[in-house]
Amino acid sequence: MSALNIRHVDKTFGSTQVLKDISLSIDSGEFLILVGPSGCGKSTLMNAIAGLEPVTSGEIQIGGEDVTWHTPAERDIAMVFQSYALYPSMNVRQNIAFGLEMRKMPKAQREEAVARVAELLQITPLLDRKPSQLSGGQRQRVAMGRALAREPQIYLFDEPLSNLDAKLRVEMRTEIKKLHQRLGTTIVYVTHDQIEAMTLADRIAVMRDGEILQLGTPDEVYNDPVDMFVAGFMGSPSMNFIPVTLVSGGDGYVLRVLDGDDPTGAPLELPWPAERDAQALQARVGERLILGLRPEHFVEDETRMETSFDGTRLEVMATVVEPTGADILLQATLGETEATMRLGPKSRVAAGERVALRVDMSRAVLFEATSQRRVA
Amino acid sequence: MSPHVSSPRVGGKGRRRSLAGQVERFLPRLVVAPSLAVALFFVYGYMLWTFVLSLTDSRMLPQYDFVGFAQYARLFANERWNVAATNLVVFGGLFIVSCLVIGLLLAIFLDQRIRQEGALRTIYLYPMALSLIVTGVVWRWLLNPGLGIQALVRSWGFEDFTFNWLVDSDMAIYTLVIAAVWQASGFVMALFLAGLRGIDDSLFQAAALDGASLPRIYLRIVLPSLRPVVFSAVMILAHIAIKSFDLVMALTGGGPGYATDLPATFMYAHTFTRGQIGLGSASAIMMLCGVLAILVPYLYSELRGQRNG
Numbered sequence: 006m007s008a009l010n011i012r013h014v015d016k017t018f019g020s021t022q023v024l025k026d027i028s029l030s031i032d033s034g035e036f037l038i039l040v041g042p043s044g045c046g047k048s049t050l051m052n053a054i055a056g057l058e059p060v061t062s063g064e065i066q067i068g069g070e071d072v073t074w075h076t077p078a079e080r081d082i083a084m085v086f087q088s089y090a091l092y093p094s095m096n097v098r099q100n101i102a103f104g105l106e107m108r109k110m111p112k113a114q115r116e117e118a119v120a121r122v123a124e125l126l127q128i129t130p131l132l133d134r135k136p137s138q139l140s141g142g143q144r145q146r147v148a149m150g151r152a153l154a155r156e157p158q159i160y161l162f163d164e165p166l167s168n169l170d171a172k173l174r175v176e177m178r179t180e181i182k183k184l185h186q187r188l189g190t191t192i193v194y195v196t197h198d199q200i201e202a203m204t205l206a207d208r209i210a211v212m213r214d215g216e217i218l219q220l221g222t223p224d225e226v227y228n229d230p231v232d233m234f235v236a237g238f239m240g241s242p243s244m245n246f247i248p249v250t251l252v253s254g255g256d257g258y259v260l261r262v263l264d265g266d267d268p269t270g271a272p273l274e275l276p277w278p279a280e281r282d283a284q285a286l287q288a289r290v291g292e293r294l295i296l297g298l299r300p301e302h303f304v305e306d307e308t309r310m311e312t313s314f315d316g317t318r319l320e321v322m323a324t325v326v327e328p329t330g331a332d333i334l335l336q337a338t339l340g341e342t343e344a345t346m347r348l349g350p351k352s353r354v355a356a357g358e359r360v361a362l363r364v365d366m367s368r369a370v371l372f373e374a375t376s377q378r379r380v381a
Numbered sequence: 382m383s384p385h386v387s388s389p390r391v392g393g394k395g396r397r398r399s400l401a402g403q404v405e406r407f408l409p410r411l412v413v414a415p416s417l418a419v420a421l422f423f424v425y426g427y428m429l430w431t432f433v434l435s436l437t438d439s440r441m442l443p444q445y446d447f448v449g450f451a452q453y454a455r456l457f458a459n460e461r462w463n464v465a466a467t468n469l470v471v472f473g474g475l476f477i478v479s480c481l482v483i484g485l486l487l488a489i490f491l492d493q494r495i496r497q498e499g500a501l502r503t504i505y506l507y508p509m510a511l512s513l514i515v516t517g518v519v520w521r522w523l524l525n526p527g528l529g530i531q532a533l534v535r536s537w538g539f540e541d542f543t544f545n546w547l548v549d550s551d552m553a554i555y556t557l558v559i560a561a562v563w564q565a566s567g568f569v570m571a572l573f574l575a576g577l578r579g580i581d582d583s584l585f586q587a588a589a590l591d592g593a594s595l596p597r598i599y600l601r602i603v604l605p606s607l608r609p610v611v612f613s614a615v616m617i618l619a620h621i622a623i624k625s626f627d628l629v630m631a632l633t634g635g636g637p638g639y640a641t642d643l644p645a646t647f648m649y650a651h652t653f654t655r656g657q658i659g660l661g662s663a664s665a666i667m668m669l670c671g672v673l674a675i676l677v678p679y680l681y682s683e684l685r686g687q688r689n690g
Contacts, residue, residue, distance in 0.1 A: 057586050078592035090587035094605030103601075104591035151591075 014063030041212035083152035435662035473622035484569025517631025
């Protein structure tokens with residue numbers, strides 16, 4: 006059963022259209038993440054779901070019921086705000102119980118709900134404190150507790166972790182994931198952090214300029230992006246975009262890496278794997294395309310760990326070497342562009358040296374240069 | 382520390398520098414000293430002198446035959462003082478409560494993102510820019526039965542309309558309240574508006590999602606968080622009420638009879654026009670006690686708040 010169903014929703018402020026014909030539907034128990042750069046309309050979409058902002062046209066259904074013109078209170082939802090929005094004059098217990106009290110729940114039941122939620126989030130010792138006496142992480146828990154106490158059909162999270170420091174953010178991320186797995190709640194979650202999106206979501210909606218570019222599982226969005234924006238937005242360090250020319254050679258297709266500086270030297274050529282859709286490429290021979298390679302698609306040639314790895318060899322000049330501890334990020338010139346490659350931590354590469362690499366072309370993606378749409 | 386350590390070694394040059402340092406160190410104190418001395422003498426000195434006078438039986442001129450607290454006993458037996466003290470309670474109470482209610486309502490209405498908010502805010506705040514004397518004179522004309530509101534409504538044809546509070550000794554005190562509220566509620570509004578602006582918008586959204594109606598959001602969530610503002614407003618209004626003098630002089634002159642006397646006008650009348658310096662001083666000291674009774678707990682809580690915060 007679909008818990009939330011959004012159909013052709015538009016939203017305009019004056020003459021600017023911030024949501025353009027948004028349609029999506031999520032199932033009960035699903036964790037949907039709206040992700041995109043600031044100003045992409047993700048928060049507006051969330052406010053539209055919550056009923057805090059009216060839509061210009063379209064329909065929003067929650068649990069099969071049309072709630073497009075219902076007030077926020079009439080929709081069966083709860084929201085966790087970026088600023089937590091805890092009521093400063095009430096203590097934690099009152100904060101959690103306020104929504105239940107407004108819904109005329111009897112006192113005994115209210116106390117039971119508060120106790121249950123406090124237990125779940127391990128905030129029982131904090132129940133009599135005021136929000137001003139809590140740390141950021143504790144406020145975050147209380148804000149989540151307030152949402153959980155109501156047991157609504159849908160939970161909305163509006164960038165809930167962006168006010169926490171890095172370590173706490175990772176902890177709370179895990180906590181939210183655990184909570185979702187345990188309670189099987191339906192969650193719509195807004196973030197601009199692609200790591201949060203990848204780690205938490207069942208499905209990700211990548212948004213830009215008021216449109217959903219791609220809606221899919223984290224794996225689909227990461228490995229099978231529909232265009233260069235999605236490909237570049239997901240993943241850190243982001244995907245390398247290398248201008249190439251498609252040429253027909255021998256028994257298949259070859260991607261010739263364009264090198265503006267040195268047209269005389271032998272161009273680097275990467276063969277397109279024969280088993281991947283040759284059909285789409287047939288019409289594009291001789292065209293300029295953009296090759297997308299993620300940093301982890303490169304492996305140092307000496308690596309013996311993956312003996313079955315059968316990639317294409319190439320040699321590059323290392324310009325910058327950045328060890329992160331877990332692995333080493335290597336910057337090197339690849340044709341016209343600087344590319345980032347992720348090498349194992351044991352690698353002995355130094356800046357200014359030539360490095361022999363293999364590249365896994367079976368996971369490479371190709372985009373059209375002008376429209377930035379995916380070709381293959 | 383370093384100038385002290387280095388000056389003996391560097392010799393003459395260092396000594397000159399330390400002389401300049403000395404001047405620099407003492408100059409601020411030197412500049413502030415006269416005004417401090419004047420303030421000490423004219424504020425605290427005269428306070429003390431007033432207290433001393435209140436213990437004497439001074440009449441037209443100060444003299445020093447001490448009679449203990451006899452003047453205070455006379456003061457509390459004085460019918461006119463009792464009227465003034467009762468008036469202060471009525472006036473102060475109504476003035477503070479009305480200002481708070483009107484100021485808060487105006488602030489809430491102005492906070493609804495209305496058009497021309499800046500212009501409206503200025504209009505409401507403007508009475509504060511007037512002297513209380515001007516306010517008093519304006520309202521004296523408005524409330525004058527022969528000139529103001531009563532005459533206007535009668536000229537419209539409502540011949541029986543009566544609004545003569547200004548000359549009615551039972552009601553005249555309320556005309557003071559009207560004028561003072563007109564003057565001060567805009568200021569209270571500004572205080573509340575600043576407080577309301579400090580409240581996070583998402584609090585309203587969260588409460589709306591929790592199912593609270595707008596009046597309930599204000600009552601349960603916004604007002605409690607405005608408590609410090611209410612406290613400051615009460616403090617400011619209370620001491621305006623106790624010190625009220627110019628408004629009374631301009632609006633009613635304390636009349637009819639002494640029906641609208643406040644402690645300040647009582648003190649003025651006895652000390653400067655009726656030759657009762659001792660009694661007047663005693664009433665002045667009672668007013669000081671009233672102000673202190675409000676200010677001391679306020680300052681105490683403020684300072685304690687700072688230490689905690």
